[in-house]
Amino acid sequence: GPLAAPLVIRGGGAAAVELALALRARGFEPRLRLRGDQLRLGSSAANRSGEQLLRAAGIPVERQCPENAPADLACTGSVAPPWLAAAGLPVDPSSGRVLTEASLAVCGHPRLFASGDCALIATDPRPASGVWAVRSAPLLAENLRRSLAQRQRPLRHWHPQRRALQLLGDGRGRAVAFYGPLSFGPSRWIWRWKDRIDRRFMAGFAPATAMAAAEPMACRGCAAKLPGPPLASALARLQGDGQVPPAEDAVRLDRNSTGAWLLQSVDGFPALVDDPWLNARLTTLHACSDLWASGAKLHSLQALVTLPEASAALQEEWLVQTLAGVRSVLDPLQVPLLGGHTLEARDGAGLALALSVTGTALQPNPWPKGPLQAGQVLLLTRPIGTGVLFAAAMAGVADPTWIDAALETMQQSQAPLVELLASYGVQACTDVTGFGLLGHLGEMLAPAQQLELDVAAVPVLPGALSLLEQGMTSSLAPANALALAQLEPEGSVRLRGAVTAAQRQLLVDPQTCGPLLAALPAEQAEGALEALRCSGFSEAAVIGRVLSNP
Known part of the structure; x- marks a missing residue:
């Protein structure tokens, strides 16, 4: 009323x-x-x-x-933000809007473009209106393509209509x-x-939600890895005896002069985020986690960088930002980037980074994945849920604050956890990545071994369960769902308490920069958990216990 x-x-x-x-x-x-x-x-x-x-x-x-x-x-109404003038860009004195050429390139800055309510064509001004903002979009897209092409072509000029219907x-x-x-x-x-x-x-904004639920786009990051069945089949065929070789996070190479084992691993994926520096930092942390899960400290690294087709200046900048992102992980650890190789992507492929990492084990023997022993407890170092969050981000339906929270967690280095977990007697460990928590947990279990999993105790990134409840999943999750067979009555994993459908899907959600999953004696669990939380891993949790030996 x-x-x-x-x-x-x-x-x-x-x-x-x-x-x-x-x-x-x-x-x-x-x-x-x-x-x-x-x-x-x-x-x-x-x-x-x-x-x-x-x-x-x-x-x-x-x-x-x-x-x-x-x-x-x-x-x-439409007001230009003051930072445009504060940044030193040429602006219209009365409105603060950026002045551009007819090509939409900013006056005096030929590599910078502006259109819509923040900009004004200096020689042909128009009042701020969504009409001109929308109609300039095709020419803006074309001029951006031309400015980035290796073979430079003249930019097109836009001639906006004199009047607009309101x-x-x-x-x-x-x-x-x-x-x-x-x-x-x-x-x-x-x-x-x-x-x-x-x-x-x-209505033009509606299809993203429907598409995300029905036909998810192919995910990036570690969710772009090959599903388990074709990978296992290919490896079994190469063995010749039909047996899949044991899966370890890092392989032993040899002992160095001090008698410590040298370990090596390789990892990489298509860019998860657009920022090349941030993408390289995430990829490096993800690749190094294989060594940290083996109880090793990082020794050295080599990089394979694949850059999109573009001008030489732009490729140079991408490469600089990518290698700087790699070094943001290495420099605090005083680890060298030994070298690497570069490639130019073809057929429209985007930025990708792969890394070969070498480390030295801190213990006489590296930590294996398993087999686990009765009485051990399982400790997860931080939350999961990145797969569904970034699938939702690709579809345009993720709350930005959820993605910010996930990136903050993913950027935290887990290098300090090696010595910390070793001091509490860790006996087996892995990192949770593309095959999801349940898939990697299955690699730790021996045949006929029983384990109790407390799903309610599993820490979850903000927004992940909400998206799973809406039917959103990563494109790798359906293949990972084969691991759910472990939850059947005759399976190796028993669940403590009631579990929702969304929580079951969380268990097979693929992770990028996922947590470490460590097995340690039950009497050490409380002390280890307290030490983890004091070290900045505030959401670490004990999520299960081993019930029997094989």
Whole structure:
């Protein structure tokens, strides 16, 4: 029903007028406050029509109000952010919008482009409007492609239309049309026209959710690895005897001069994020976790960098950022990047990074994956859920705060955990990566061995369970689901308490930069858990215990 006091709206332009009319039609008593005298609807004819609509609706208009006049709602309109001018870019003095050439390249900065409400063509200015922002998009995309191509081509010039049609609803099923000095309406047929245009525009944002649930895009990061069945089959055929070789996180090479085992592993994947520095940091931390899961400290590293086709200057920058991201992991550990190799991707392939990592075991023997022993407990060093989170990010349906939280966790180096876990008698360990928690747990178990898993104790990244409940999954998760057979009555893993469908899917969610999963004596669990949390791994948890030996 109507409010006891008027609802004050501060601002001008079509948004403020349309909002005031819509609220009035719903029983509210809005009041409009303007900083100037005019509604700023783009033309004198539009302003006159807007004033008539407001008078007919009985909406008071206050003029020449101070900028900070109190209001319940503020319609600021299109305002250029102040950092554009603060960054030293050429801007229009009255609006703060970036000045560009007709090619949409920023004046004086030929490699920087701007369009839409933040920009203004210096020689052919237009008022801020979604019409020009949308219609400039195809030319902007084409000029970006031309500027990045190895063979430079002249940039195209955009010649925007002189006027744009504007449709304004009155909140009562009618609308007014403005075009330059002309005004039409209010009319119901104009409203139906406007409604159809608006709904078609909004529908363009809907397919991402449906596509994500029905046909997920192929995931990147460690979720891009080959599913288990074809991998195992190929390895069995190469063995000649049909047996799959034992899976270890890192292979033993030889002993060094001090008698310590040298270990080596290799890992890599298509870029998980667009930032080459951040992607390289994540890939390096992920690759090194194979050594840390074997109880080894990092000795050296080599890199294979695949760069997209682009200009030489851009490829140089990508390579610099990628290698700097690798070194952001190595330098604090005083580990050298020995060298590597570069390739140029073809057929539209993007950035990819693969790493060969070498380490030295701190114990007389590296930690194996298993077999586990009765009485041991399983400790997980940090949360899981990256697979479904980044699948949702690719589909455009992930809350950005969830991705930020995941990246913060993923960027934490687990190098300090090697000595810490060793001091508490860790006897077996692995890292949780592409095959998910249950898949990697299965590699630790011997045939006929029994283990109790407390799924409620498994730490989860924010948003992961919510997405799984909505039916979202990583594209590798269906193949990983074969590991769910371990949860059957005759399987090797017994669940403690009730488990939801989303929690079951979490167990096979592929991980990038996943946690370590360590087996240690039960009497050491409490001390190890406290030490982990004091070392910055606040969500570490004991998630299970071994019930029997094979």
